[in-house]
Amino acid sequence: MTVSDYFSAFMLLIGGVFFLAGTLGLLRFPDVFTRLHALTKADNLGLGFIVIGLAVQAESWPVVAKLVLIWLLVLLAGASVSYLVAHGALQRGIRPWRR
Numbered sequence: 001m002t003v004s005d006y007f008s009a010f011m012l013l014i015g016g017v018f019f020l021a022g023t024l025g026l027l028r029f030p031d032v033f034t035r036l037h038a039l040t041k042a043d044n045l046g047l048g049f050i051v052i053g054l055a056v057q058a059e060s061w062p063v064v065a066k067l068v069l070i071w072l073l074v075l076l077a078g079a080s081v082s083y084l085v086a087h088g089a090l091q092r093g094i095r096p097w098r099r
Contacts, residue, residue, distance in 0.1 A: 004056050011053030018046030031097035032089045036082045044078060047071055 025038025051071045055064045 008053045008056040011049045011056070015046045015049035015053060018042045018049060022046065032094060033086060033096045036086055040078050040082045044075055047074055 019042065022039045022042025025042060026035050029035045029038055048071060051067045055067050058064045058067065
């Protein structure tokens with residue numbers, strides 16, 4: 001194995017850890033707003049690390065461009081959907097959690 005293989009595996013592992021952290025935040029946090037925050041932040045970072053890990057192993061620049069485009073579209077979609085969920089929760093009278 002080469003250095004790029006180890007780097008790629010490390011980035012994929014870090015991405016998986018962020019996905020796991022986002023899932024734990026979704027399951028453990030007390031209200032919809034903190035769950036959304038944990039899920040969107042962790043998933044965006046996790047996908048970013050996975051894209052980096054896959055880009056290192058990509059065979060050509062067009063493949064890297066497609067991976068980055070997919071990541072950017074997921075960032076946009078995640079932000080849009082989390083806004084819609086939070087806005088809907090506020091309209092239904094769900095207030096943010098307070099200690």
